[in-house]
Amino acid sequence: MEIVVNISDMKVTNRARDVLVTHALGSCLGLAAYDPVAGVAGLIHCLLPLSRDGKVPAKNPFMYVNTGIPQMIRTMYGRGATREHLVLKAAGCGRMMHISNQFDTGASNIAALKKLLQVNEMRLSAEDVGGTIPRTMRLFADTGRILISSCGRSWEL
Template sequence: MEIIVSISDMKVTNRPKDVLVTHALGSCLGLAAYDPAAGVAGLIHCLLPVARDTAKGPVKNPFMYVNLGVPQMMRALFNRGATRENLVLKAAGCGRMMHISNQFDTGANNFAALKKLLLVNEMRLSAEDVGGTIPRTMRLFADTGRVMISSCGRSWDL
């Protein structure tokens, strides 16, 4: 069953027949996580790198932000039996849409925020398909952890 992960959304499953899918990864970050031993998979679609003004109170949607959403997805995976040692992480998106080049390069900033989080937590990506100017759809197959990217009429494994 396909489960849609919307923009600023996250889903975790331990049902092997599920396929987590997110569309329209432009400058947004898509991060797939899979633990083969626990049989748990998660996918997040983050819009922005860092939540600002968190001192003013809780953020309404932490999945909107890399710095809040990714750790929350990791906790959800760990709560279902995943371990840091077994997690396979794959990233997609983080592009520069419409060839815009300025100080607000959201795609590059999203990927930098992810790399910083992974470094601090001694984790690493096993694959990535980031940057460029194409929109991407990302599918995570919960039975195997296979990640498939599609864009502009073609598909490839990540």
């Protein structure tokens, strides 16, 4: 069953038949997390890097890298995932329409993720970030396999 993760959204599942998918990763960050031992998978689509003062916004913490990702990981822990077994993979964070200025949201999103991971002594297993293409990211909950697609092509991450 395909479950869509919208922009500024997050989904977690422990049903092996589920496929979590997010579309239109341009400058946004898509982060997939998978615990192969617990069989728990999570996918988040963050629009912006940082909420103000690092506070969790009342309306939607998933909009931001620094508030949404910790909440997704906590939700996964609640379903039996453990830090030791988490596999993290990132996609997106591109520069759409070749715009280059101080508001490079894609670069800011990946920088915020890497800082968050460093502080928590975690690391990415794989990434497909940057560039100028939009991406669709699929996380297969049975295996943790990630399939990226864009412009009529697909590849594994």
